Amino acid sequence: MKLKINELTVFTEGDKTKQAIIFVHGFPYDHTMWNNQINYFKNDYYCIAYDVRGLGNSAVGDGQYTMEQYVDDLFEIINVMELSNPVLCGLSMGGYISFRAMEREQRIFKSVIFCDTKSQADSDEIKLVRANKIKQINTEGLAAFTNEFVAACFGKAFQSNSPDIFNKIKTRSTTYNPIGVKGALIAMLSRTDSTKFLPELKIPALLLAGEHDEMTPPTLMKELANIIPNSKFETVPNSGHMSPVENPDFVNKKIKEFLND
Numbered sequence: 001m002k003l004k005i006n007e008l009t010v011f012t013e014g015d016k017t018k019q020a021i022i023f024v025h026g027f028p029y030d031h032t033m034w035n036n037q038i039n040y041f042k043n044d045y046y047c048i049a050y051d052v053r054g055l056g057n058s059a060v061g062d063g064q065y066t067m068e069q070y071v072d073d074l075f076e077i078i079n080v081m082e083l084s085n086p087v088l089c090g091l092s093m094g095g096y097i098s099f100r101a102m103e104r105e106q107r108i109f110k111s112v113i114f115c116d117t118k119s120q121a122d123s124d125e126i127k128l129v130r131a132n133k134i135k136q137i138n139t140e141g142l143a144a145f146t147n148e149f150v151a152a153c154f155g156k157a158f159q160s161n162s163p164d165i166f167n168k169i170k171t172r173s174t175t176y177n178p179i180g181v182k183g184a185l186i187a188m189l190s191r192t193d194s195t196k197f198l199p200e201l202k203i204p205a206l207l208l209a210g211e212h213d214e215m216t217p218p219t220l221m222k223e224l225a226n227i228i229p230n231s232k233f234e235t236v237p238n239s240g241h242m243s244p245v246e247n248p249d250f251v252n253k254k255i256k257e258f259l260n261d
Contacts, residue, residue, distance in 0.1 A: 006076045007059035010050040013042040020086035023049040024094030028173045030056030036248035054180025063183035067191035089113040099194040111204040121193035130189040143174045155212045155240030198227045205231040206258040210239035
């Protein structure tokens with residue numbers, strides 16, 4: 001089912017009377033990156049995925065986004081859909097949204113899954129990198145940025161072994177409004193640091209990191225898991241930054257084990 005909530009396009013699969021899972025995609029992607037997980041879990045869970053503001057089929061507006069607005073959007077979806085204690089699952093930028101959502105209102109969630117992400121705010125160096133990416137979009141166009149950035153997200157093995165899937169995802173990311181893509185970059189570079197909050201996270205947490213993820217490497221995510229009281233950590237083999245796409249069978253298995261505990 002396709003819904004419109006607060007200018008966001010929301011997609012649902014499964015029985016709404018069952019336990020809800022909300023999937024929040026990474027940058028610069030859309031809800032379709034979770035297709036493997038939704039197809040796997042839709043018979044036993046109520047699966048919800050949405051396009052973050054400015055990306056996919058959601059509204060672009062003026063492109064002046066903040067991480068707080070992204071979290072507000074998530075809470076609006078939960079409120080409008082009257083979801084009771086959903087599980088939250090976010091990758092990369094979706095993980096940033098998830099960390100901040102936990103910091104603001106962890107009590108409304110049953111558990112949380114962090115995929116290939118980090119709680120730390122951008123360093124000055126990374127802020128400048130993001131600023132240069134905005135400049136690249138302005139001067140060279142969105143496709144030049146997207147082709148370079150998406151290639152860095154995926155492991156070399158996946159790009160070689162699954163070129164059709166990789167190229168489809170890369171092409172899809174070139175179709176978004178450049179204003180929305182730049183707005184997401186602004187939201188990410190201006191976000192706050194949630195690391196100090198992590199020892200206060202009381203609900204169960206699963207952290208997944210691709211074995212070859214250079215953006216948020218397993219060593220970094222393992223350190224985060226060590227300071228989250230009720231957490232589990234898994235390295236996803238044969239995967240880069242996009243582990244749910246690159247190794248969906250392993251990711252689905254670990255999520256299922258986590259949800260069944």
